[in-house]
Amino acid sequence: MKIIIVGAGEVGHNLCTTLAAEKHDVTLVEQSQQRCERLDEEQNARIVTGNGSSARQLVDLDVANCDAFLAMTSDDRTNLISCSLAKGLGAKNTIARIHDETYSDNSVINYQLHFGIDLLVNPEAICAVELAKAIRNPGRVAVENFARGQIEVQQQSVAAGSRLVGRKLKDLKLDSRVRVGYVQRDGCTEVANADTTLSEGDIVTLFGHPEALFALREKFDPKKKVELARVVLFGGSETAISLIRLLSNPRFKIRVIEKDAEKCRTLAERFPRITVINGDATSLRLMEEEQIGSADYFVACTKDDEENILTCIQASKLGAKHVQLVINKGDYDELLGMLRSYLSIEVVVSPRSATADFMRRTLSSEKVTNLAEMPDGSGRILELRINHSSPCVGRKVKDIQLPRGCLFVALLHKFKAKVPGADDTILAGDRLVVVVGEGQEKALMETLV
CATH class of the missing domain: 3.40.50.720 (NAD(P)-binding Rossmann-like Domain)
Structure with a gap:
C-alpha cells in the first residue's frame, strides 16, 4: 500500500x-x-x-x-x-x-x-478510551477494542431471583443498543438466538453501548448494588477532557488536579459536576491532603512524562487501588513493561502507540480480523470488511440469512458504530462484527464476503 x-x-x-x-x-x-x-x-x-x-x-x-x-x-x-x-x-x-x-x-x-x-x-481520545475501559467496567471481557469505545463487551451472570430466568431472549425486550452474543452453561457455550432461554447461573456475554450495558446489570442481579468509583486525574489535558466525557455517569466521582489556574477555571465551567483542584500532584503533601490513597483510580495524564511517572509511584505507595499512566514520548517505550510489573501501574497508554495500532487496523487490507476466541474453542468473534462486491451490500439485516450459530453484534459505518437493527442496510466499506460458532466460518464468508 x-x-x-x-x-x-x-x-x-x-x-x-x-x-x-x-x-x-x-x-x-x-x-x-x-x-x-x-x-x-x-x-x-x-x-x-x-x-x-x-x-x-x-x-x-x-x-x-x-x-x-x-x-x-x-x-x-x-x-x-x-x-x-x-x-x-x-x-x-x-x-x-x-x-x-x-x-x-x-x-x-x-x-x-x-x-x-x-x-x-484524535490520539488523546483514543488513549482515553483505553483508560476508560478498565474504569467503566473492571470485569470487561478481554475482546479487542473496536469502534473507539462506542461498543463494549461485558459478561453478566444470571442470579437467583432475576426476572430473566426461564424466559426466551425474544421475550425480554432488551434495549435496542444491546445484543446477547453467547451464553455459557455447564461448561458449554452456545451462540444466542431468539429462542435461547436463560437459566440461573448462566454467564451471558453482551455487546452494546456502554451505558446501556450498565443499565442492564440490575436485571441480571437485582441485589447487586451500584458502587461509586472515585477517580482522580492529574492534569487537565486533552486526554483528561476526553476521559471526563467517557465517565459522564453520576456513579463516577471525578477530581482533577491541575497546576494551571486558568485551566482549572475552564474545566470547572465546562464540567460543573466534577471537582477541580489547583495544585501540583508531584507534591506528596498535596497527595496526602487530598487522600489519594482512598481513590479507586488515579490517572496521571499530563504532557510531562516524568511528572506522570512520579505521581503514579506516589499514588501507588499511598494506597490508590488502581493506577493508570499516560506516556507521551517514545523515550520510555522500553520501560513500559517494567512500569507495569515493578511499580504496580496497571494501565500504561501512549497517544503515539495507540494511534499507530488504530491506524494499522484501519489501513489493513485483510477482509477478516479475528477479535477474540469464544470459551472452550466453541467459536470466534470476527470483524469483516464489506467491499463493493460483497453479496450483502445494499441488503437489510433482516433480509440476510446467516448460517446457524452466527450472529451480528456490531455494525461500524465510517466513524459511527451501533448494534445492528433489522432495518439497517449494509453498505460497501462497512465493518461487521459477528459471533461465529465452530465450523460456520466458511458458510459465513460465502454469505457476507
Whole structure:
C-alpha cells in the first residue's frame, strides 16, 4: 500500500516506523530540514522536506496514486487543509489528526464532510478510551477494542431471583443498543438466538453501548448494588477532557488536579459536576491532603512524562487501588513493561502507540480480523470488511440469512458504530462484527464476503 504521512512529530514518526515495518511504501513529509536529515538515516521510508498543505507539493508527491494520506502534524488546520487538498487531488483515503473538539462538533456543520475527509482521529481520545475501559467496567471481557469505545463487551451472570430466568431472549425486550452474543452453561457455550432461554447461573456475554450495558446489570442481579468509583486525574489535558466525557455517569466521582489556574477555571465551567483542584500532584503533601490513597483510580495524564511517572509511584505507595499512566514520548517505550510489573501501574497508554495500532487496523487490507476466541474453542468473534462486491451490500439485516450459530453484534459505518437493527442496510466499506460458532466460518464468508 502506498502511504503518505505529513508531519514527523511523535505520532507521525512512530506511525512511519510502524507502517514501514509492515512493508508499506511510506513517504514522510516534514518541514524541518534538520529533522528530515536525522530521519533519513533511521527510517526505512522516503523522507521529503516540504509543506504538506501545498497543492504543488502534493502533486509532486503523486498524491493521486496514494492509497492513504495521513496528516499527523500538531496543527489541526494544517491537517484539515492537507487532507482536503489530497482528497481533491485524488487520494483514495484521507485521515486527519485533530485535537480541538470544534472539528468533531457537528451541531452547526460536519467538518469531516465539508472538507471531504474520510476520517478524523484524535490520539488523546483514543488513549482515553483505553483508560476508560478498565474504569467503566473492571470485569470487561478481554475482546479487542473496536469502534473507539462506542461498543463494549461485558459478561453478566444470571442470579437467583432475576426476572430473566426461564424466559426466551425474544421475550425480554432488551434495549435496542444491546445484543446477547453467547451464553455459557455447564461448561458449554452456545451462540444466542431468539429462542435461547436463560437459566440461573448462566454467564451471558453482551455487546452494546456502554451505558446501556450498565443499565442492564440490575436485571441480571437485582441485589447487586451500584458502587461509586472515585477517580482522580492529574492534569487537565486533552486526554483528561476526553476521559471526563467517557465517565459522564453520576456513579463516577471525578477530581482533577491541575497546576494551571486558568485551566482549572475552564474545566470547572465546562464540567460543573466534577471537582477541580489547583495544585501540583508531584507534591506528596498535596497527595496526602487530598487522600489519594482512598481513590479507586488515579490517572496521571499530563504532557510531562516524568511528572506522570512520579505521581503514579506516589499514588501507588499511598494506597490508590488502581493506577493508570499516560506516556507521551517514545523515550520510555522500553520501560513500559517494567512500569507495569515493578511499580504496580496497571494501565500504561501512549497517544503515539495507540494511534499507530488504530491506524494499522484501519489501513489493513485483510477482509477478516479475528477479535477474540469464544470459551472452550466453541467459536470466534470476527470483524469483516464489506467491499463493493460483497453479496450483502445494499441488503437489510433482516433480509440476510446467516448460517446457524452466527450472529451480528456490531455494525461500524465510517466513524459511527451501533448494534445492528433489522432495518439497517449494509453498505460497501462497512465493518461487521459477528459471533461465529465452530465450523460456520466458511458458510459465513460465502454469505457476507
